[in-house]
Amino acid sequence: MTDPELGQQAREILKRYRSAESLGSDARARMLGGLRAKIAAGTPALGAAKSSLLSRVATAGKTKLILGALAVAVPAAWTIHRSQSSVDYTLRTATPSVPAAPAVTAQPESEREPKAPAADPYGSATAWEQLDVAPELAAPEAEAPASEERRTAKRSASAQRTPGATGSNATTGSNATTPQAVVLEEKAEESPAEAAPTSTLDREMQLMKRAQVAQAAGRPTEALSILAEHAKQFPNGKLTESREVARVIALCQAGQAQASRAAAERFLSARPNSPFANRVRGACAGK
């Protein structure tokens, strides 16, 4: 760097400073290794979605809030998820490839073993995860059947979703020919007429889900008005945090980058430890 204004001595000192202030090779290797692992954890191996997303959320937020905040996590999952799926997951693939219906239907059973990404119908991966991950996130301890039962007893509405979702996977397996079809079935299952929103939380979730659908469909304006509706009905609702995250993302999607960043700022100063802090921060960066 040419520097006409600093003298020789000054430049020499800066050079020494720079040489000392550099990474050791151990630290460098360690970081690269960690980075690789984190990236690999984010690859859209459908079967690995559960653990990778959970760990990613944990890493991103540096907080275990998510584990405790069951109610918040359910709908919040989609915001984080949807946005990550459009970034992380999709980053891994250039082709929204072949339907590969068997792979899709096999998914619930093979949750334990990650699948080769190549075999995944990515077209469905993103949509899948939006729907599938929410219950997983809601019950990070879902592997323990006991807690699943507790949940069932506690809130029938949400309990119906999890087994329901699995059920639909099984049934669609026989007749689904495209990932889209699976998704549609899945979604149909998700809006059960029998699970009428009775509690406040259920009604909150209904709204948030509608906002999610609108946002996922590329209708951020509609999502925003649904979120505004939520804010009006439940100014201090249980899903306030999720709503704010969703709003930051939707604003950005709607081209209101400035408003999005302003909302993000407010969010971050009010909730610096939110598990969604990173998500919010990155929502409209560079736009």
Next chain:
Amino acid sequence: MTDDRPGGHPGKDERMLQVASQIPMLESVPADAAAQVEDIFRAHADFVWRALRRQGVAEADVEDAVQEVFLVVYRKVDEYVEQGSIRAWLFTISRQVANHYKRSFARRERKQQALMEEPVRRHEGLDAPEVAEAVAVVSAFLAGLGEEQATVFHLVEVEGLTAPEVAASLGVNLNTVYGRLRLARQRFEQMLAERAKQEL
């Protein structure tokens, strides 16, 4: 209760749209993002590491923060168009990540200042005296400078970014950058001159 449920579930056609709308995004994504990120890491890890430390990320958090920066790079690498310097872009991300770490861990950070951990520098042993002195001098100088000037000085004089790159990265006017740089340079020279006097 059921009636005041706001709206119903969207129709099937809308759901179809939802699926369809994701397909173009999928296609626009580079398949080799991970490889790109590793290349960027190899070339600029030191830069990011210094930027984070400079901006007050606690020693114990720096490695995590570095990874965080490159994860953001990984997520956004397709958004990054060659619009200038990659380092300006990296610095912008580093700033955001650093702010996060500072906010989230402010309390912990304060605690840690008492028991400062060993930095992960290349010279694991003792630095040569002139190097140790340079580190002490420059660190003290940057610490005593206002944050704005220090950032510009660091980016230009230590990292070798150009003033336009710095302006782009900080989102400030180019003349502002030149102004800060000029002042910082003057102060640096002044400080060195005073030191030289004291040593005599």
